[in-house]
Amino acid sequence: MILVYIFVFIFGAVVGSFLNVCIHRLPRAESIVFPASHCANCNRPIPWYYNVPIISYLVLGGRCKFCKAKISLRYLVVEGLSAVMLTVLFWRFGAKPELAIYATFFSALIVISFIDIEHWIIPDEISLPGAALGLIISGVYPALQGQASRLIALRESLFGILFGFVSLYLIGLIGKFAYKKEAMGGGDMMLLMFIGAFLGWKLTIVAFFVAPVFGSIVGVPRLIMRKQETIQYGPFLAIAAFICVLLRNEILTVFPI
Numbered sequence: 001m002i003l004v005y006i007f008v009f010i011f012g013a014v015v016g017s018f019l020n021v022c023i024h025r026l027p028r029a030e031s032i033v034f035p036a037s038h039c040a041n042c043n044r045p046i047p048w049y050y051n052v053p054i055i056s057y058l059v060l061g062g063r064c065k066f067c068k069a070k071i072s073l074r075y076l077v078v079e080g081l082s083a084v085m086l087t088v089l090f091w092r093f094g095a096k097p098e099l100a101i102y103a104t105f106f107s108a109l110i111v112i113s114f115i116d117i118e119h120w121i122i123p124d125e126i127s128l129p130g131a132a133l134g135l136i137i138s139g140v141y142p143a144l145q146g147q148a149s150r151l152i153a154l155r156e157s158l159f160g161i162l163f164g165f166v167s168l169y170l171i172g173l174i175g176k177f178a179y180k181k182e183a184m185g186g187g188d189m190m191l192l193m194f195i196g197a198f199l200g201w202k203l204t205i206v207a208f209f210v211a212p213v214f215g216s217i218v219g220v221p222r223l224i225m226r227k228q229e230t231i232q233y234g235p236f237l238a239i240a241a242f243i244c245v246l247l248r249n250e251i252l253t254v255f256p257i
């Protein structure tokens with residue numbers, strides 16, 4: 001059994017190195033399949049034996065083998081995070097369809113979170129097709145919403161999308177009214193709609209209220225230290241969504257309907 005977990009962890013790290021490529025290239029409108037990995041500084045192609053997830057970064061001390069330029073710590077963090085994410089999902093759901101569905105979903109959330117951290121944008125190119133995909137999967141595989149009926153599963157997913165739209169639209173309105181400026185970007189709204197489609201409205205409501213807790217733990221000290229007025233909210237929504245998925249059954253029993 002331990003071998004299976006090791007395999008899942010390694011597979012997650014490999015997925016993570018692909019996610020790194022997406023995080024680097026999507027905001028720059030570059031293709032994610034071509035060309036092969038190259039150093040962002042000297043442009044030399046990286047041979048596979050220097051491109052082993054997690055290990056290469058540690059062996060090379062976080063520097064390019066050729067030009068010795070520093071490689072962003074983000075590469076190591078994303079590979080590790082992806083590996084842990086997949087391992088935890090496997091532990092929680094086993095080899096069921098939920099594993100593949102949630103792994104795809106949270107891979108997208110990792111990409112979105114790190115693009116948000118680096119560029120302060122949440123790409124709608126992922127969130128909107130993602131929301132549509134979540135709705136479709138809920139109809140095809142209603143167990144994703146903890147339902148037996150396809151129609152009810154579709155309703156749960158659709159209400160999740162609606163909750164994401166309405167709640168952040170209202171916060172945006174209140175922010176404009178109270179502070180005379182954008183409180184929450186449109187990207188956050190699309191992201192919560194994406195989360196709503198996969199999680200259904202019940203888990204999404206819980207995630208919506210859990211996210212600010214993490215946001216304030218990390219955000220408040222940063223706001224004070226750097227005197228910034230806003231923080232990237234995407235990563236906190238992603239963390240909250242992950243916790244809600246792990247506690248899915250427990251949360252769903254709390255709701256009477």
Ligand SMILES: [Zn+2]
Nearest residue numbers: 039042064067
């Ligand atoms: Zn280099």
